[in-house]
Amino acid sequence: MTGNWVLALQERLWGLAPWDAKKISDEWFRAHFEYAADVVHQWVGSVLDMRTARLLNFGCGDGITDLSLVLRYGATAIHGVDIRREYAKLPRIAREQLGMRRIPSALTFETITPGAPLAGRRELVDGIMSWSTFEHVQRDQLAPIFADLYACLRPGGYFFIQIEPLFYSPFGSHLRRYDDVPWHHLLASEDELWKVIQNHEGPMDASEVDFGFADFGVEGYKRFVFKEYQALNRLTADELVQLTGQAGFVVARQERRQVDMAIPDGLKGQYPDELLLNNEIFLLLQKP
Numbered sequence: 001m002t003g004n005w006v007l008a009l010q011e012r013l014w015g016l017a018p019w020d021a022k023k024i025s026d027e028w029f030r031a032h033f034e035y036a037a038d039v040v041h042q043w044v045g046s047v048l049d050m051r052t053a054r055l056l057n058f059g060c061g062d063g064i065t066d067l068s069l070v071l072r073y074g075a076t077a078i079h080g081v082d083i084r085r086e087y088a089k090l091p092r093i094a095r096e097q098l099g100m101r102r103i104p105s106a107l108t109f110e111t112i113t114p115g116a117p118l119a120g121r122r123e124l125v126d127g128i129m130s131w132s133t134f135e136h137v138q139r140d141q142l143a144p145i146f147a148d149l150y151a152c153l154r155p156g157g158y159f160f161i162q163i164e165p166l167f168y169s170p171f172g173s174h175l176r177r178y179d180d181v182p183w184h185h186l187l188a189s190e191d192e193l194w195k196v197i198q199n200h201e202g203p204m205d206a207s208e209v210d211f212g213f214a215d216f217g218v219e220g221y222k223r224f225v226f227k228e229y230q231a232l233n234r235l236t237a238d239e240l241v242q243l244t245g246q247a248g249f250v251v252a253r254q255e256r257r258q259v260d261m262a263i264p265d266g267l268k269g270q271y272p273d274e275l276l277l278n279n280e281i282f283l284l285l286q287k288p
C-alpha cells in the first residue's frame, strides 16, 4: 500500500492505533474478522509462527481477515494481492467497524493482473493463504498460478487454501443470498436462475453482503453476483488436490466437509453423491 513507510513511522512513534471489537456492527466484517481469521490462524498458526512469518494472501479481497490476523494473532507481515481493489476500503472500514484510525504497517496490498506471475519480485514467503478465492480463478490460469505460488514460497513453507461453497454442493452457485433452493444451479437454466435473482426483494443474509454492495446498488449487485456465478470455474476438491500436487505441493493436512441434506431425485445418479454433498475444503500444503 502506498505510504506504508508513513504508517510504519507513525507506529514507531505512537504504537498500533487503538481498536475496539465491540464496535463491530457489520456481519460481513464480523464473519471475516472473527470466523475466517480464526480458521486461518488454526491452520496456518499450527505450522508457522504468525509473529515472524512473512505471509502472502492470494485473493485478499477487502483485507479484513489480514487485519484481524495482525490485531488478534500478532502477524507482522502480510502482503495481500487481488485483481480488484477492495482492500482500498480497509482504512475506512477499520475506522467504522473498529474505531481504528490507522491500518497496521504490517499490511501491504497490491492489485495484480489476473494470472500475472508474482515470483521473483519479492522475497520468498513462509506462508501463503487463500480464502474463498480459487473457485473464482479462470480455469486455464489455475495451473500457472499454482506453479507461480510454489515459486513464491520458501522450501518447507506452507500454503493454506479454503473453498466454500464448492460448485456442486447445494449452494455452490454462490447465489444463496438471492435463491435458497438447494442445487438450483444444477437443476434450472441460467435464464430461470437470473429471473429468481431479478425478482428477489427484501433483505439478504447480512454476512453474505460485502462492502462492494454500496458501490453497485441493489440492481447492480444482482448483475455483479450473477456474473460471478457464471465465471465460477467449477473446481472440485479432488481437482484442487491434483492441480496443486502437479505444481509440486504435498498435502500436509486436509479436511472436507459434507452437508447433511437429501439429494433431489432430479440429480441422483447424475453426479457422484460425494461431489454433491461436499461443500467445503480446507487444504494445507507444503513445499518440500
Ligand SMILES: C[S@@+](CC[C@H](N)C(=O)[O-])C[C@H]1O[C@@H](n2cnc3c(N)ncnc32)[C@H](O)[C@@H]1O
Binding pocket: 032, 036, 058, 059, 060, 061, 062, 065, 081, 082, 083, 084, 086, 112, 113, 114, 115, 130, 131, 132, 133, 136, 137, 138, 141
Ligand atoms: C469471494 S472473494 C474472497 C475475498 C477474500 N479472500 C475474502 O475472504 O473476503 C474472491 C476474491 O478472489 C479474487 N480473485 C479472483 N480471481 C483472481 C486471480 N486470478 N488472482 C487474484 N485474485 C483473484 C477476487 O477479486 C475476489 O476478491
